[in-house]
Amino acid sequence: MKPFDELFVGHPAILAPMEDVTDALYRKLCRNLGADLCVTEFINVEGLLRGCKKAKQKLTLAADDQPTAIQIYGSDPGRLAEAAVVAEQAQPAFVDINCGCWVPKIARRGAGAGWLRDPVAMVEMAKLVVGTVSMPVTVKTRIGWGPEDQMPIVDLARRMEDVGVRALTIHCRTAKMGHSGAADWSWVARAVEVVDMPVILNGDVKSAHDAKRAIDETGAAGVMIGRRAIEHPWIFREVRRFLDDGVLIDPPSVTERLNLCREHLVASVAHRGEPRGVFCTRRHLGGYIRGLRRASHLRQELFQCDTLAGCLDLLDRFEGMLAA
Numbered sequence: 001m002k003p004f005d006e007l008f009v010g011h012p013a014i015l016a017p018m019e020d021v022t023d024a025l026y027r028k029l030c031r032n033l034g035a036d037l038c039v040t041e042f043i044n045v046e047g048l049l050r051g052c053k054k055a056k057q058k059l060t061l062a063a064d065d066q067p068t069a070i071q072i073y074g075s076d077p078g079r080l081a082e083a084a085v086v087a088e089q090a091q092p093a094f095v096d097i098n099c100g101c102w103v104p105k106i107a108r109r110g111a112g113a114g115w116l117r118d119p120v121a122m123v124e125m126a127k128l129v130v131g132t133v134s135m136p137v138t139v140k141t142r143i144g145w146g147p148e149d150q151m152p153i154v155d156l157a158r159r160m161e162d163v164g165v166r167a168l169t170i171h172c173r174t175a176k177m178g179h180s181g182a183a184d185w186s187w188v189a190r191a192v193e194v195v196d197m198p199v200i201l202n203g204d205v206k207s208a209h210d211a212k213r214a215i216d217e218t219g220a221a222g223v224m225i226g227r228r229a230i231e232h233p234w235i236f237r238e239v240r241r242f243l244d245d246g247v248l249i250d251p252p253s254v255t256e257r258l259n260l261c262r263e264h265l266v267a268s269v270a271h272r273g274e275p276r277g278v279f280c281t282r283r284h285l286g287g288y289i290r291g292l293r294r295a296s297h298l299r300q301e302l303f304q305c306d307t308l309a310g311c312l313d314l315l316d317r318f319e320g321m322l323a324a
């Protein structure tokens with residue numbers, strides 16, 4: 001396994017943790033397209049400690065699923081520390097603590113971004129988790145709860161580093177903003193100034209140009225990409241090539257786009273069966289084919305089809321129609 005510090009050499013393009021998206025299947029797909037590092041969907045510490053099936057599944061990492069970090073969330077420091085021990089046994093690249101989820105049913109209970117309401121408690125919690133496991137612990141959070149005059153993130157970054165947190169991902173919005181409004185990357189630049197640990201920038205990185213600008217403007221150690229990866233996982237190879245060689249590679253061809261639809265459908269159905277495996281691909285397929293001639297028609301047809309064979313047939317016929 002790569003040593004922790006090497007993970008952040010060369011400005012990694014990181015697949016963001018996303019519930020119901022970044023499962024083993026999607027991590028593999030994004031890694032094949034250039035993602036340098038992946039993070040699991042967040043795993044509830046209570047489910048994980050009870051050994052519930054869903055949590056166990058999310059925790060299991062295949063031998064070739066590296067480097068992948070496991071993300072956990074919860075509101076009780078002791079339970080987070082216990083869960084981190086269990087997560088450590090799955091041999092991830094590191095354990096990440098979610099301190100950024102804004103969803104009310106999670107944040108209101110003090111988990112996720114709820115920690116930002118009490119930065120002192122958040123630092124103490126991180127200290128406990130760091131002291132309990134032997135592997136590196138990182139934190140993913142937001143710039144503040146909002147709408148503070150002065151965001152706590154810069155001071156938090158310093159204090160997190162002091163208690164042994166090894167890297168910090170900053171989603172550059174407040175918890176109150178949810179996913180709306182523009183991410184303010186300048187907070188990453190301010191955090192980078194006060195710590196030596198890697199600071200990862202997250203929020204609104206949607207292209208290779210964005211990634212380069214984010215790193216150049218802020219000194220971030222890497223970029224974490226969420227929503228854009230759902231519809232355009234090719235972003236990872238585009239970012240990688242642009243950061244490494246300054247080359248803007250061509251967008252994926254029609255064949256590549258349709259092949260990714262097929263690959264994703266086949267893998268998802270193999271994993272989940274029908275029709276669930278088909279349903280689970282729908283949030284991706286529309287993005288994969290966006291921009292193609294008559295894509296909206298194909299999208300509509302795919303969304304009405306519940307079977308793998310039916311979807312594959314639609315894709316074949318569409319390809320034939322484009323070639324005609």
Ligand SMILES: Cc1cc2nc3c(=O)[nH]c(=O)nc-3n(C[C@H](O)[C@H](O)[C@H](O)COP(=O)(O)O)c2cc1C
Pocket residue numbers: 016017018019020021040041042071098100101140171202203204205224225226227228
């Ligand atoms: C569907 C979805 C699920 C998400 N689940 C998680 C999660 O499990 N853990 C987490 O830290 N953030 C989660 N997020 C937030 C993303 O990791 C990321 O911080 C956010 O989308 C901003 O990045 P972006 O602008 O690149 O999308 C989720 C976001 C989306 C859209």
